Amino acid sequence: MSILLRPTIADVARHAGVSTATVSRVLNATGPVEEATARRVRASIETLHYIPHAAARTLASRRTNTLGLLLPEIGGAFFQPMLRGVETAASEAGYDLLIHTTRNPGAAIARRPLAEHNTDGLLVFTDSLDARELTRLFRSGFPVVLLHQTPPRGVQIPAVTVENQSGARSIVNHLIEVHHRRRILYLQGPEGHEDSEWREKGYREALKAHAILFDPALVRRGGFNREEARLEMEQLLLEGVEFDAVFTGDDDAAVGVIQGLRHAGIMVPGAVSVVGFDDQVFSSTLVPPLTTVRAPTEEVGRAAVRQLVRRIRGEAVEPRLVLPTALVLRESCGCKPA
Amino acid sequence: MSILLRPTIADVARHAGVSTATVSRVLNATGPVEEATARRVRASIETLHYIPHAAARTLASRRTNTLGLLLPEIGGAFFQPMLRGVETAASEAGYDLLIHTTRNPGAAIARRPLAEHNTDGLLVFTDSLDARELTRLFRSGFPVVLLHQTPPRGVQIPAVTVENQSGARSIVNHLIEVHHRRRILYLQGPEGHEDSEWREKGYREALKAHAILFDPALVRRGGFNREEARLEMEQLLLEGVEFDAVFTGDDDAAVGVIQGLRHAGIMVPGAVSVVGFDDQVFSSTLVPPLTTVRAPTEEVGRAAVRQLVRRIRGEAVEPRLVLPTALVLRESCGCKPA
DNA sequence: TATACTTATGTAAGCGCTTACAGTAAACGC
DNA sequence: GCGTTTACTGTAAGCGCTTACATAAGTATA
Numbered sequence: 001m002s003i004l005l006r007p008t009i010a011d012v013a014r015h016a017g018v019s020t021a022t023v024s025r026v027l028n029a030t031g032p033v034e035e036a037t038a039r040r041v042r043a044s045i046e047t048l049h050y051i052p053h054a055a056a057r058t059l060a061s062r063r064t065n066t067l068g069l070l071l072p073e074i075g076g077a078f079f080q081p082m083l084r085g086v087e088t089a090a091s092e093a094g095y096d097l098l099i100h101t102t103r104n105p106g107a108a109i110a111r112r113p114l115a116e117h118n119t120d121g122l123l124v125f126t127d128s129l130d131a132r133e134l135t136r137l138f139r140s141g142f143p144v145v146l147l148h149q150t151p152p153r154g155v156q157i158p159a160v161t162v163e164n165q166s167g168a169r170s171i172v173n174h175l176i177e178v179h180h181r182r183r184i185l186y187l188q189g190p191e192g193h194e195d196s197e198w199r200e201k202g203y204r205e206a207l208k209a210h211a212i213l214f215d216p217a218l219v220r221r222g223g224f225n226r227e228e229a230r231l232e233m234e235q236l237l238l239e240g241v242e243f244d245a246v247f248t249g250d251d252d253a254a255v256g257v258i259q260g261l262r263h264a265g266i267m268v269p270g271a272v273s274v275v276g277f278d279d280q281v282f283s284s285t286l287v288p289p290l291t292t293v294r295a296p297t298e299e300v301g302r303a304a305v306r307q308l309v310r311r312i313r314g315e316a317v318e319p320r321l322v323l324p325t326a327l328v329l330r331e332s333c334g335c336k337p338a
Numbered sequence: 339m340s341i342l343l344r345p346t347i348a349d350v351a352r353h354a355g356v357s358t359a360t361v362s363r364v365l366n367a368t369g370p371v372e373e374a375t376a377r378r379v380r381a382s383i384e385t386l387h388y389i390p391h392a393a394a395r396t397l398a399s400r401r402t403n404t405l406g407l408l409l410p411e412i413g414g415a416f417f418q419p420m421l422r423g424v425e426t427a428a429s430e431a432g433y434d435l436l437i438h439t440t441r442n443p444g445a446a447i448a449r450r451p452l453a454e455h456n457t458d459g460l461l462v463f464t465d466s467l468d469a470r471e472l473t474r475l476f477r478s479g480f481p482v483v484l485l486h487q488t489p490p491r492g493v494q495i496p497a498v499t500v501e502n503q504s505g506a507r508s509i510v511n512h513l514i515e516v517h518h519r520r521r522i523l524y525l526q527g528p529e530g531h532e533d534s535e536w537r538e539k540g541y542r543e544a545l546k547a548h549a550i551l552f553d554p555a556l557v558r559r560g561g562f563n564r565e566e567a568r569l570e571m572e573q574l575l576l577e578g579v580e581f582d583a584v585f586t587g588d589d590d591a592a593v594g595v596i597q598g599l600r601h602a603g604i605m606v607p608g609a610v611s612v613v614g615f616d617d618q619v620f621s622s623t624l625v626p627p628l629t630t631v632r633a634p635t636e637e638v639g640r641a642a643v644r645q646l647v648r649r650i651r652g653e654a655v656e657p658r659l660v661l662p663t664a665l666v667l668r669e670s671c672g673c674k675p676a
Numbered sequence: 677t678a679t680a681c682t683t684a685t686g687t688a689a690g691c692g693c694t695t696a697c698a699g700t701a702a703a704c705g706c
Numbered sequence: 707g708c709g710t711t712t713a714c715t716g717t718a719a720g721c722g723c724t725t726a727c728a729t730a731a732g733t734a735t736a
Contacts, residue, residue, distance in 0.1 A: 008722055019686045024724060031725090032683055054456045055402065056722035058393035059691045066436075074422040083421075084412040087439055096456065097437045098404075101425055118392045118434065226623070255623050285564070285593050287625040346692055357716045362694060369695090370713055394692035397721045 007048040016044040027052060066096040067308060068119035070128040073103050076224070077252055077280035078297060082147070085301025086123060093309045095120070102128045121308045123147060126194060131155075143311040145304045149194055150320075158311065160304040160321045164195050164277075167293040167325035168202025169209075171275050172247055174291075174327060176210045179273050179334040181245035183215070185236070187222025187229055187253050196224065196249055199277060203247055217241060222253040229253035233260030244272055245333075251276035251283045254290055258332070269334040279328050289330035289337075296323045345386040354382040365390060404434040405646060406457035408466040411441050414562070415590055415618040416635060420485070423639025424461060431647045433458070440466045459646045461485060464532060469493075481649040483642045487532055488658075496649065498642040498659045502533050502615075505631040505663030506540025507547075509613050510585055512629075512665060514548045517611050517672040519583035521553070523574070525560025525567055525591050534562065534587055537615060541585055555579060560591040567591035571598030582610055583671075589614035589621045592628055596670070607672040617666050627668035627675075634661045 009027075013020045018037060023045075025031040026038045033041075044050070058064045067090050071079070083099075090097045098119055121143035124134070131152040137144050138155045146159040175181040186203045189196030200219065207214055220236065222229035229248060233256065236243075246261075248254040254276035261268050268274050268288060276283060279294035300323055307317045329335045347365075351358045356375060361383075363369040364376045371379075382388070396402045405428050409417070421437075428435045436457055459481035462472070469490040475482050476493045484497040513519040524541045527534030538557065545552055558574065560567035567586060571594065574581075584599075586592040592614035599606050606612050606626060614621060617632035638661055645655045667673050 009724095010722080020723080021687080021725075022685060025685090028724085032685090034684060037684080053397070053722050055393040055396035056691090057724075059391070059397050059693085060722075060724040062691075062724090064393065074418065074425055080412065080418055087412055087437060091439065099425060099435050099437055101429070255620075259623060282593075282620050285597060286623075347694095348692080358693080359695075359717080360715060363715090366694085370715090372714060375714085391692050394721090395694075397723085398692075398694040400694095400721075 016041045068098045068122045071125045081298040082301040085298035089302040089305035145308040158317045162295045163325045164198030165202040168199035169206045172206035183243045184245040185243045187249045189224035224250040226256040229256030230260045251278045251280040273333045288332045291330045291333035294326045354379045406436045406460045409463045419636040420639040423636035427640040427643035483646040496655045500633045501663045502536030503540040506537035507544045510544035521581045522583040523581045525587045527562035562588040564594040567594030568598045589616045589618040611671045626670045629668045629671035632664045
């Protein structure tokens, strides 16, 4: 055990010949202190190597200075840029970052306290918390911001997401208009994944706009996941479903699709165009380079933190922030290299 | 502001008709409580929706139940599996996880308190903290575990890393013995990156074992980074340096190297073998599939947490844990698909 | 000069827990 | 039957801060 007897604010006060209140004031700039006094206090802090005790501060001030990030899991190419955005923004705003996955069996319930007491606010990523829990949090007035998720009915929790629908629409439009594809497969994300649903809407809109009949046989589940997508492709090929393009739902799935197709000897994009969504870091280096929709994932993380911080401060926040996406044309759709 | 008047332990005690001490005892199983009493207390907790206040607990018990993770940055394919390992293990051990990057200018100094007071122990990843700071931490007796880094001289901080040297040696051996490569380039990681130095040692050993003279012109900096590696390849090609294989130091750099080579019309692995290190998630899907050394990154994260927790508990820990790596043969070295 | 601020500082009451310590009653040993 | 444990519970003293409130001295206002 490391029972380190660290100096307390009282030690600093004594050393500087002032009261603890004054030390606290120079520490937090929370009241007037004569410059000479402040200097003396700062010097004492320095020489004693004093570091304020976070918990004591929290207890007394009722602020934790910590933000919680709730995720279903740590995985997916998605995760990294988002976390980077969150971490940067949190740090800039002077908050610590507590991370928690909710799929952690066992720990999940026991560690509920992440909310409410350990943090000043919560960032909740897609599907980390069920509607009941979200409702409870909302009712309690605890600051929460949702990422890539719409709150349940009647629950006014601010959300940050990206333009899924229009992004999907424009990439499918591209497939139809430029590459004359007509039988376009859509690979859905995991069951109930909200991004996937919006993307599917965009997909349908694009078809409709070009008078292509929606064929339910062309919508399958790819799980936003390399492996699952590859298996699904093999299954499709086995079933003899005909298609001339695949909108894979996300870039991870695109990797699996391209693998599956290549394995079956089908040329991409010669015979089948393949396009994704997100523009993840590896997408430009795939063979062929992947045409996709760029999603500002890191910015989502930043924006969510900004919203949460404003929410914590009691300032007004956008009920819903939808960040723009952009079509990124590369070669997997059939476009030629520049 | 959300001034939520949450129930305190006193409320629970009153409601259950016991003292706060008894409530605390059933909460922490820290003393004998009659089963009937305990049941009553648990019922009160339930009906009042009582959640213990973490900071108050910390202040009183002098334990934060939180582990800190210090990183230079959130990036690199490396990061994700490691974080997953850390998060899982921390959660399993009943600890929260506080994340901090140290390259965050400005915030860095102000938020020093991450150590010592906010956490029970610190996980420090390569180059997040300088030797002075590490020494200070060590002297103070604060529990720290290093990841992929050797502590400064005289500082006995336990470390967890992987078999860099033998992994590198075996993959270079493979290049020499199986594919008869003789002029093998080594791309170093970032300046002062310890993993890179060990890998270089392994590289040299393999050369020596096969009586190949070490040529300093064949060691260049690739930065463990896609872009930097690609640029370096272009530079090398421009300089006309001759080589028949590249050991890229890590898989990320391999991507850049393959790109650079392909761009110059050089066949991989026909003309030049390319091999990496780490076996990151994308490595098997590169074209050609990358031969590399598998590093148990997630396990490093787990192991580090386990060490740290034991350190916190005052139990004995391994001064240095070196996890095994394994050669993964795919096609980029010249091997044929199975 | 009296009045009212303003500025700088101190005093002390908590914040919500944990945990020695003490107390009581029942069980035990001989 | 009496001293000892043992099992359970309560009392209360902090843990290290923040922050109303009080105080004192200087400054401006009338």
